[in-house]
Each structure stands twice: as structure tokens, then as C-alpha cells.
Amino acid sequence: MKVPVLPSLSVPPQSFVEDLAAWLALPVREVRNTTYLPELTRYYGLLHPLPGDLRPSLTFRVCLACLAKERFLKRTLALRYVLYCPWHQVTLLSTCQCGTPLRIFDPATMPFTCGACGRDWTDLPRIAPTPERIAVTRQLLSCYEYFFFCGKPTLMEKAFLAVVNAWQEEIIREREHPPRRSPRMHSYPRLPSNHVPSLCLLVLDLVKYHLYHDPKVIFWGKEDWEQEGE
């Protein structure tokens, strides 16, 4: 079986899911449920969602506590801008202490160890997230949860239109009152193959423009997560 590249881990082709299920002797549905295929299929109304429908790229990150406990790699940690583990309050790591990026599939090293210095990932220092990061991530996770639970094409269209309106208002505002800050790149949703914005960028903008706000979760300012973008 061909080892998939990183982005297709959370949104793999159906044929890969079927091969893996046969290889592990598990029901196809069980393997499929470890990915975001069921949610994205419903959300986009498409039979075969692509990795770009979830997010444009994927940086591999791990929670050291999830890993130490059960060698667990939760699919939630693949969501963009989720930079700490909400179960363990630990900042996710993408590089070893020696600076080498963590690689999930490295044929030359033992699983969950650094390919350069040999350190076990669970021995890496755990870093507590800032209260700002916790507040922002909770808003994002609440929004993701909402879409994963009841996402469908009409809802996506409504959300996207709300974001487009917010962009227009922002552009008009900035024309009238140019901001003093240095110009920065905007993360407007890129359109993947099916011409709809990737879910991660849509969620990000919904939270950023206060279009999605879970009152149960404290909202911080947009400044915090703007500086911690990927």
C-alpha cells in the first residue's frame, strides 16, 4: 500500500480507506470515521472531498500528552489554527528540540522519535498555551464542531456570503481609514477544486469577523491569532 502524503491523512481517497480497512481487518466505516471524509461529504454535498476542501496545507503537529498516554494522534489536531490540545492544555509541537520537523512516516527511524537526534517525542518539553491562545482555539473548535455536526451545502453558502460581506465592509473601512499597521497578507479562503472555500479558512474568517460567536466561550481579540497564523 502506498503511504499517503500528509494532507491526505485527514481527507484520504476512499480507495485508501478501503485498502487500509482490508489490511487492518476493520469495517470500512470505522476507518472512514477516523478521517474527515463523512463530515466533508455532507458539508459539500460531494462524494469525494479532497484534502484542499478541509485546509490548503497541513503541518504535522502532536500533543505530547496524547502521545504519551495512548500513542494517540487525534484528527482534531490536524485542523488549522488549532495550536494546542484542548484535552491536555498542552501546546502542539511540530519540531523537535533540535529544530528538526517531526515526521509521521520516516522509514529510517522508530515511530514517534526524532530522525536527527533520536529523542523520543514524549521526552520533549511540554509548553502551556497562553490564555489568549486557549480562548481563540475554543472559539475555533466550537465553530468547527458546529459545521461538522450540521454542515450542509446551503449552510456553507450562507456562511461564505457572510464572510464576503465582511471582506467588503473591511475593504471600504480601510479605504476610508487606512490602518497604520504594516500591510499583511489576508488569508481569504482559497477555492479548491470544487470552487468552494476550504473549511479551515472559512471557519477562521467566521470567527475573525465575529460572524460566529459561541457565547459559552470567551472571545479574545483577533490580534492574537493574526500573529500566530501558519
Ligand SMILES: [Zn+2]
Ligand atoms: Zn492531548
Ligand SMILES: [Zn+2]
Ligand atoms: Zn531532534
